[in-house]
Amino acid sequence: MKYKFKKEITNPPKNSSVKPLVEFGVKVFDKNIEALEQIEWHGWTTTEVQMIIDKSKALNGNEAYHYQVSGSDLSIHIYPEEVYFFDWRTEQEEEDFKWSFNEFINFMTEFKAYIKENS
Numbered sequence: 001m002k003y004k005f006k007k008e009i010t011n012p013p014k015n016s017s018v019k020p021l022v023e024f025g026v027k028v029f030d031k032n033i034e035a036l037e038q039i040e041w042h043g044w045t046t047t048e049v050q051m052i053i054d055k056s057k058a059l060n061g062n063e064a065y066h067y068q069v070s071g072s073d074l075s076i077h078i079y080p081e082e083v084y085f086f087d088w089r090t091e092q093e094e095e096d097f098k099w100s101f102n103e104f105i106n107f108m109t110e111f112k113a114y115i116k117e118n119s
Contacts, residue, residue, distance in 0.1 A: 002030040005114040008040070024115050035087035035096035038074035046119075049112040053105060056083075078104065 003026040012018040025040025055065045056078045065078040073088040077095075083104040084095035099107070 002033060003028045003036060005111060006040075007114075007118045024111075024118070026111075033085075033097050035074060035085050035090070038072045038087050038089075039069055041069055041071060043070055044111075044115055046112050046116050049108055049115065052078075053108050053112070056101070056105065056108075076104075 006025055006027050008023045008025070010021040010023075012020060021042050023040050023042045024044040026036055028034050028037050052065075052067055059065060059078065059080045061080070063080070067076045067078065068074075069076070075086045075088065077084040077086065079101070081101055082098050083101060084098045087096045090096055
């Protein structure tokens, strides 16, 4: 297993009217995809993930879709054949890792299911 989905809840101080902060992300067990941990965000919804899936599947030819995870240094560059992950905290100019398009879509589909089950 290369990664495991996770849900983290940060509770506000007692006697606070603020709601707990819920973030969805992944715990990575493969150093080669370590940048994927930067996908953690409190704004993930099934609608947001489905939008990424839909825009990715609509790509043709050399078109690209670039997604910046809000509040994160993770940028995902999606092409019809491959998907490149960039963690802007690293010093390298090339991608931190890449997946095939199908591997990315499978990941996003599983991520969406995890969010739905744990929301």
